[in-house]
Amino acid sequence: MTMAPSGSPPPSPSRMADFDLTPEQRQVRAAVREFAEREVLPFVEEHERAARYPSELIRKLVPLGYLAPVLPERFGGGGADVVTYGLICEELARVDWVVASVVSVTNSLVAGSLVRFGTAAQQERWLPGICDGSILTSACLTEPDGGSDLAAVRTRASRTAGGWSISGAKVFISHAAHAGLLLVAATVDPGKRHRGVTVFLVDPAADGVAISDLPMRTLRRDNLAEIHFDGTVVPDDAVLGEVGGGFPILGAALDMGRFSVAARCVGQAQRAIDLTAPYATEREAFGQPIGQFQMIQQKIADMCVRTEAARALVYRLGRMKDAGVERCSLEASMAKLAASEAATANALDAIQIHGGYGFSSDYEVGRLLLEAKTLEVGEGTSELHRKLIAEHALGVRR
Numbered sequence: 026m027t028m029a030p031s032g033s034p035p036p037s038p039s040r041m042a043d044f045d046l047t048p049e050q051r052q053v054r055a056a057v058r059e060f061a062e063r064e065v066l067p068f069v070e071e072h073e074r075a076a077r078y079p080s081e082l083i084r085k086l087v088p089l090g091y092l093a094p095v096l097p098e099r100f101g102g103g104g105a106d107v108v109t110y111g112l113i114c115e116e117l118a119r120v121d122w123v124v125a126s127v128v129s130v131t132n133s134l135v136a137g138s139l140v141r142f143g144t145a146a147q148q149e150r151w152l153p154g155i156c157d158g159s160i161l162t163s164a165c166l167t168e169p170d171g172g173s174d175l176a177a178v179r180t181r182a183s184r185t186a187g188g189w190s191i192s193g194a195k196v197f198i199s200h201a202a203h204a205g206l207l208l209v210a211a212t213v214d215p216g217k218r219h220r221g222v223t224v225f226l227v228d229p230a231a232d233g234v235a236i237s238d239l240p241m242r243t244l245r246r247d248n249l250a251e252i253h254f255d256g257t258v259v260p261d262d263a264v265l266g267e268v269g270g271g272f273p274i275l276g277a278a279l280d281m282g283r284f285s286v287a288a289r290c291v292g293q294a295q296r297a298i299d300l301t302a303p304y305a306t307e308r309e310a311f312g313q314p315i316g317q318f319q320m321i322q323q324k325i326a327d328m329c330v331r332t333e334a335a336r337a338l339v340y341r342l343g344r345m346k347d348a349g350v351e352r353c354s355l356e357a358s359m360a361k362l363a364a365s366e367a368a369t370a371n372a373l374d375a376i377q378i379h380g381g382y383g384f385s386s387d388y389e390v391g392r393l394l395l396e397a398k399t400l401e402v403g404e405g406t407s408e409l410h411r412k413l414i415a416e417h418a419l420g421v422r423r
């Protein structure tokens with residue numbers, strides 16, 4: 026994995042953010058930040074205006090080891106620790122939601138599930154291509170009738186000779202139009218609720234898969250898609266894990282997914298600060314920089330504190346995972362809730378401090394708001410995380 030040359034001072038969002046990272050982790054952060062600002066940031070607005078998926082930027086992640094940092098080295102991944110993975114997500118998301126999302130979906134949701142639950146044959150078939158960037162992936166969970174209640178998936182998998190026939194629809198699927206592998210949640214028996222959920226590895230080129238563009242008000246460069254499966258036949262070895270055993274697979278995937286989404290949110294929250302503090306120093310009103318007004322200072326202080334608080338939760342969660350705690354649902358919910366709400370709140374404050382320019386297409390802060398808000402919805406809404414956290418506190422859930 027590419028690191029900054031030793032001796033160069035790593036740019037850091039704050040002293041607190043870096044003080045207990047290893048020297049290697051600091052170097053990775055510095056290198057990813059430098060790469061993201063040089064190679065990704067200059068193209069984001071242009072891609073958004075043109076609704077253009079950043080394929081060429083994603084390809085640039087591969088030789089640097091940023092596309093598959095936490096996947097096993099034997100398949101071409103980086104074999105990095107979880108905190109380092111979080112730093113990569115944080116720094117990429119600081120400049121671009123979509124490039125960071127590819128890394129997050131790949132490592133946490135799809136390839137991560139293959140590593141945890143795949144057979145040797147499934148791993149050999151898919152992981153080398155995922156690690157070398159030739160196969161992008163999508164996680165297909167959400168359906169038109171609902172995304173929060175995963176036990177209620179309606180996409181149906183029915184037995185055929187030697188395999189399964191899948192029919193149903195998925196919506197809001199990131200990266201699908203560019204994916205070479207779909208991880209699909211379906212049910213083999215809706216009456217069994219979570220015990221019927223089964224995860225399938227589906228080639229999007231298979232017969233009966235129709236992927237269409239889903240028009241969005243934000244993240245047009247993500248090319249979000251709707252997918253219809255119409256009697257798509259897959260072989261038995263397309264089942265990941267056990268038939269009816271999909272729920273724990275999705276649980277483990279989302280557990281890691283919430284870590285990487287939370288790390289991305291910290292990056293987005295940090296970006297709002299990085300754009301706003303210089304603006305408040307330069308912009309003048311009533312004959313003085315607006316940053317000298319206490320009400321502006323209050324907003325900036327709140328932005329900094331909520332970002333550091335979220336970052337502390339995210340890094341702590343990463344360290345728990347590095348220490349071998351396999352499932353950290355409570356801590357993942359806390360980190361994801363705090364970080365996603367910090368990103369949205371910071372974007373709102375950033376717009377307010379920018380005044381009318383907060384809405385100008387010449388300024389980045391306006392774009393940040395809806396992009397941040399999406400992460401209060403994706404990978405578990407804030408309501409679901411509050412529910413889970415409260416149920417732990419009340420002893421309803423363990």
Ligand SMILES: Cc1cc2nc3c(=O)[nH]c(=O)nc-3n(C[C@H](O)[C@H](O)[C@H](O)COP(=O)(O)OP(=O)(O)OC[C@H]3O[C@@H](n4cnc5c(N)ncnc54)[C@H](O)[C@@H]3O)c2cc1C
Nearest residue numbers: 164165166167171172173197198199399402403404406408
């Ligand atoms: C930009 C973006 C990218 C996405 N990418 C993907 C992707 O790649 N793959 C994928 O599968 N999905 C993806 N999604 C979908 C996302 O995961 C879902 O939108 C999310 O899970 C919520 O599902 P829903 O939209 O159906 O809302 P619903 O489940 O219909 O919920 C609607 C509202 O009801 C609330 N609610 C539901 N249940 C409860 C409850 N028990 N208590 C309190 N409130 C409740 C929710 O919090 C929410 O506010 C993406 C979404 C966005 C915006």
